[in-house]
Amino acid sequence: MRFFRQAWQWFDARTDASKVIGPVLKHPVPPHTGWMYVFGSATLFAFLIQVFTGIALATAYVSSSGQAYDSLQWITHEAFLGRLIRGMHYFGASAMVLLVGIHMIRTFLTGSYKFPRELNWVVGVVLLGLTVLMGFTGQLLRWDQNGVWSTIVAAEQAGRVPIIGPWIARLLMGGQTVGGATLSRFFAYHVFFIPAVIFAMIALHLGLVLRHGISEKPSASRPVDPGTYRAWYENMLKRDGVPFWPDAAWRDVVFGVLVVACVVFLAWRFGPPELTKPPDPTIVQAYPRPDWYLLWYFAVLAQLPHGTESYVIVGAPLVAGICLILLPLIFNRGQRAPMRRPWAMASIVIIVMSVGVLWVEGERSPWSPEFNAAALPPQVVQANGQAVNAQISQGAQLFHEKGCEYCHSVSGYGGHRGPDLTTAGDRLTKEQITLRILNGGYNMPAFSSSLKPDEVSALVAFVKSRSVSTVEGDK
């Protein structure tokens, strides 16, 4: 112990490290900040997990389009502790996205973005964007079938940007197609470019926290006045301030360690997501899906009215980013107490609920054809428990073979893209069913050229036979 103390004193005498670190650790902060202020530091803890596990993974991951998939399989299933490290990287990313979101909501609701901390909010918005980019590029680095097709989807979306869109798309793919250069580029983005910017932004973020101090607990009786706030804050710190270390930092440590423990536990218990099929673009039986934190956006893309995609894909992130950046510049004074800011509360409730609903929809993906739908069993086909005629049986078979079942559900079998036809016979006449099958309609193809007359009759007979009595017959 004595040796270490002497070693530190020797080091400190030559570097003045304690004179630099000491004031930072012990700078005064407002009292009673509580547990609501731990999410920023917890996000930093999650980022550090990503840095360390990422470095570990990079020692074995081969960033070559031809070998990345196999190297990741080796890391996951053969390397010592590889499954745990990959799992920690996956759950660490999830924790980072979740925590940065909560930290941002807390900052918004407590008005901590107001004078003099406007720039810190703007830097936080940039960090949010970089976190999402890290999540997305990380998903691509799995370089399985999902990774390859997600790259193409990203390039297609970038291609919607007016004038320079196709150039951005080509730069994303590293060429004219997804191939040898693509993965190396995304590896460089994920491991060098974006982390370098994140480190710089975190340094600026923390520097600004030290410069302006942690925001005090909001009080309804103390709205922010840029003319007097600084003097009031300095006096408050002199009068009531407590040293950051350990009076406030202990909560950050407790919560941060809890986050780390959760990430390690989840990684140990569930492991990382299994890779899908190999990254072969000729395997078209693919079902590309983003990771959970972008599923809501996946749902947005499916719900857009025809002809609006390009505007939304390009415009929505742009408008959202501009609004978030302008927020503290426009509303930098006044009330901070959440209960006195009903619009702030309402907007958070609406945003969280909207994202939540879209997330559930993204998980269900009712707009996607159910390619794995099994043929309708006899007990569903037969009406009212009685044997059905040959035409209805043929119709049920065609309903499966012609792909109707991929989009329409009957008694719980089939997809959900189109209307449920379980009781369609009760609400539609034969003529209406025939017209819809032959001519199609909104979101339904016309089958007039691919069905023979007897096939149309059989399909109509089958759909017409679907009624409440059929369903009761099933039971």
Next chain:
Amino acid sequence: MSETQETSPERRKLLVRLSILLGSIGAALVAVPVAGFLLGPLFEPVARKWRAVGAVDRFEKGKTVEVKFEDASSVPWAGVTGNTAAWLRHEPGGQFIAFSVNCTHLGCPVRWLQDAELFMCPCHGGVYYKDGTVAAGPPPHPLIRYPVRVQDGQVEILTSPTPIT
């Protein structure tokens, strides 16, 4: 100390400008080639090659099948990602049509359903007829067609960049 006294304000201004100018030149000497290298894909010519995908009699008339071939700009370390695919339709009249496998909505791989004679996209439910025209869902354009020809009894497809719609 005497050196400080000898430096006139004009000379100091000159030294500042000179340092900034030289620093900018040094930074540009590094930045220009690095930026050029990173932007390289924009300057590469579009590589297009005719690839044979099979003998004419291998493709039944009236059917659409998936064909696989090597990408034109494939590099040795690309592995399986150097391959690409297309849907090839042999029309009853004898001519061939090659469709890109990418949905024109967001690029996901469309599947061909022979019995329904439709292409369907698994991502957002885009549907196309057998001639590639949009049948339903969000796709804004028909499926992209690749140039196709018959040469020495072989069906050949001209490789193309991933269609950005």
